[in-house]
Amino acid sequence: MKILVCISKAPDTTSKIAFTNNNSTFDENGVQYIVNPYDEWYALVRALEIKETSGADVTIITVGRAEDEAIMRKALAIGADEAIRIDADPVDAYMVASEISNYAKNQGFDLVLTGKETINFNGSQIGGMIAEGLNLPYVSIASKLDVNGSTLTLEREIIGGVEEVEVGLPAVVSCAKGMAEQRIPNMRGIMAARTKPLHVLPPTVTETLTSYVSFASPQAKSSVKLIDPNNMDELVSLLHSEAKVI
Amino acid sequence: MMKNLVYINGNSHLNKAAFEVVTYAKKLGGDITVLASGNMESSLLSSLGNYGAKEVIINRGITGNDDQQIAAWIASKAPDANNIIFSHDFQGKAIAPRLSVRLKAGLIAGAVSLPEADGSVKVNVFSGKAFGFVKTHSTQRIISLLPNSIAPEETGTHCGVTEINEEVGANKVRVISVKKPEGAIPLPEAELVVSAGRGLKGPEHWGMIESLANSLGAATACSRPVADIGWRPHHEHVGQTGVAIRPNLYIAIGISGAIQHLAGVNGSKVIVVINTDSEAPFFKAADYGVVGDAFEVIPKLTEAIHKFKAAQ
Numbered sequence: 357m358k359i360l361v362c363i364s365k366a367p368d369t370t371s372k373i374a375f376t377n378n379n380s381t382f383d384e385n386g387v388q389y390i391v392n393p394y395d396e397w398y399a400l401v402r403a404l405e406i407k408e409t410s411g412a413d414v415t416i417i418t419v420g421r422a423e424d425e426a427i428m429r430k431a432l433a434i435g436a437d438e439a440i441r442i443d444a445d446p447v448d449a450y451m452v453a454s455e456i457s458n459y460a461k462n463q464g465f466d467l468v469l470t471g472k473e474t475i476n477f478n479g480s481q482i483g484g485m486i487a488e489g490l491n492l493p494y495v496s497i498a499s500k501l502d503v504n505g506s507t508l509t510l511e512r513e514i515i516g517g518v519e520e521v522e523v524g525l526p527a528v529v530s531c532a533k534g535m536a537e538q539r540i541p542n543m544r545g546i547m548a549a550r551t552k553p554l555h556v557l558p559p560t561v562t563e564t565l566t567s568y569v570s571f572a573s574p575q576a577k578s579s580v581k582l583i584d585p586n587n588m589d590e591l592v593s594l595l596h597s598e599a600k601v602i
Numbered sequence: 603m604m605k606n607l608v609y610i611n612g613n614s615h616l617n618k619a620a621f622e623v624v625t626y627a628k629k630l631g632g633d634i635t636v637l638a639s640g641n642m643e644s645s646l647l648s649s650l651g652n653y654g655a656k657e658v659i660i661n662r663g664i665t666g667n668d669d670q671q672i673a674a675w676i677a678s679k680a681p682d683a684n685n686i687i688f689s690h691d692f693q694g695k696a697i698a699p700r701l702s703v704r705l706k707a708g709l710i711a712g713a714v715s716l717p718e719a720d721g722s723v724k725v726n727v728f729s730g731k732a733f734g735f736v737k738t739h740s741t742q743r744i745i746s747l748l749p750n751s752i753a754p755e756e757t758g759t760h761c762g763v764t765e766i767n768e769e770v771g772a773n774k775v776r777v778i779s780v781k782k783p784e785g786a787i788p789l790p791e792a793e794l795v796v797s798a799g800r801g802l803k804g805p806e807h808w809g810m811i812e813s814l815a816n817s818l819g820a821a822t823a824c825s826r827p828v829a830d831i832g833w834r835p836h837h838e839h840v841g842q843t844g845v846a847i848r849p850n851l852y853i854a855i856g857i858s859g860a861i862q863h864l865a866g867v868n869g870s871k872v873i874v875v876i877n878t879d880s881e882a883p884f885f886k887a888a889d890y891g892v893v894g895d896a897f898e899v900i901p902k903l904t905e906a907i908h909k910f911k912a913a914q
């Protein structure tokens with residue numbers, strides 16, 4: 357079985373979010389990049405669990421610049437077998453997804469996994485776009501994934517419940533909490549990652565469909581109104597007459 | 603004349619998100635055709651006319667949630683559509699990206715307001731820690747709207763509903779079962795949410811949280827460590843790595859307000875924080891704060907709500 361896991365970088369979850377160039381670009385000053393948590397904790401680890409129980413080749417792919425190889429090495433240290441970097445700035449979801457589906461087209465992957473979303477752009481777009489590019493079925497935001505021969509059994513949250521579905525391979529799945537547990541790379545993994553293959557391929561896509569015009573920070577909340585813990589009637593009355601939420 | 607298509611899930615109940623997407627399309631201007639798939643009754647769907655729909659077409663031939671089938675069907679209806687609108691839910695997150703590739707139409711994912719004067723649309727980025735303004739470069743535009751971003755507005759009357767039966771390709775995502783939680787309000791749809799963290803000290807104390815939630819008709823949520831230790835089910839975990847919610851009211855009890863927690867709840871309209879520690883970071887994000895012990899404050903708050911409801 358061949359599994360492709362799409363890995364994105366994301367700013368460390370505690371990063372200060374600020375913008376420069378007249379609010380047109382994210383200020384990377386002092387920002388630490390990590391593997392996007394959904395990609396690492398859920399998609400990658402589940403792929404490795406499948407490898408351990410039934411055997412699989414796990415390839416990771418990132419559309420990004422040379423400096424992103426640091427996070428790719430981390431994914432290799434956790435246990436992926438090889439890595440592909442498409443050497444391009446990830447400017448919009450359509451372009452990133454097209455790069456990945458162009459690469460994957462003739463490689464015979466049985467399963468393509470993405471994270472549920474990146475924690476910087478929160479688009480949840482790329483999995484569905486890859487699925488369309490490869491003309492494969494897609495299951496979005498799965499919280500459980502099992503392989504039975506050539507069939508996947510998955511669970512995902514739908515409106516007002518949880519749906520259990522079955523889909524034949526090959527398929528594309530976006531992965532959310534519940535699918536696997538976070539793993540910390542060990543020393544052996546980190547050493548091994550240094551010599552695992554990391555191939556750099558030239559980009560094939562130039563077209564984009566969207567762009568960010570500018571960014572803005574949310575307005576700071578005016579300061580909190582403190583209520584006496586012995587006067588909950590006051591809180592209820594404020595929620596009703598001032599905040600108008602009950 | 604602008605033409606807008608709106609897709610709604612015809613398998614669930616007619617939820618608020620459906621009214622929101624139709625209202626959004628109405629405010630963009632032009633004609634609105636609603637496309638739905640599933641088994642929902644036509645009489646229910648005709649009420650979408652009240653929000654501005656000119657007509658509803660429901661396809662009974664697509665019974666599941668296979669986004670490949672649904673995207674193919676929508677694409678067949680889309681050649682002259684200017685805007686195609688989805689709710690940014692599990693389906694919008696699957697069908698809209700597919701359609702974007704199929705039609706080569708730019709997708710604005712997670713919109714939180716109507717287009718600006720320059721045509722860009724505001725979206726949530728960095729897990730609610732900032733906004734971005736996104737523009738599309740294509741002739742057609744696809745928008746998925748974050749739930750609870752726009753208030754539904756009733757302006758018209760019922761509209762006609764056409765039932766069709768078109769199978770579009772094979773259904774490749776076979777539904778085996780659907781589990782519905784008993785009685786509980788689904789968290790992403792809840793307008794009121796009561797949430798608790800490690801400050802509650804143990805799972806045996808959640809009865810108090812549930813009583814408070816019941817008194818309000820609210821859903822319950824929790825911080826990540828609480829779900830990780832197994833005090834509460836995983837689907838209640840809100841935050842950067844759990845569910846992101848934007849209710850009208852979020853009451854956070856015994857939660858410190860770590861940045862990763864805030865990332866999932868900072869879209870809430872009103873935040874109430876109850877915490878023993880007046881230095882807890884959550885107070886900086888709160889509208890109303892109570893510095894006090896949850897074990898004393900919560901029963902009092904629940905009682906005050908019962909009193910308020912009885913007087914209504």
Ligand SMILES: Cc1cc2nc3c(=O)[nH]c(=O)nc-3n(C[C@H](O)[C@H](O)[C@H](O)COP(=O)(O)OP(=O)(O)OC[C@H]3O[C@@H](n4cnc5c(N)ncnc54)[C@H](O)[C@@H]3O)c2cc1C
Pocket residue numbers: 369393798799800801802824825826827828839840841842843844855856857858859860861862863866876877878879882894895896897
């Ligand atoms: C990559 C990453 C992703 C993460 N994602 C998430 C996420 O999605 N969601 C999330 O929630 N966390 C997430 N976290 C964890 C987050 O950083 C915090 O550790 C977590 O939110 C803390 O949970 P808590 O507030 O319940 O517990 P604590 O931090 O232990 O806070 C407990 C609070 O309860 C108060 N308290 C104690 N006793 C009482 C009492 N009797 N009455 C009232 N108040 C009391 C205390 O003053 C304290 O403020 C993530 C962390 C990382 C590194």
Ligand SMILES: Nc1ncnc2c1ncn2[C@@H]1O[C@H](COP(=O)(O)O)[C@@H](O)[C@H]1O
Pocket residue numbers: 361362363364365392394395417418419420446449452469470471472473474477478479480481482483
């Ligand atoms: N530059 C990238 N390279 C490889 N995979 C990516 C990239 N950006 C996003 N992805 C994948 O697509 C998923 C969804 O991203 P998004 O649509 O941006 O929310 C992520 O969780 C990753 O698995």
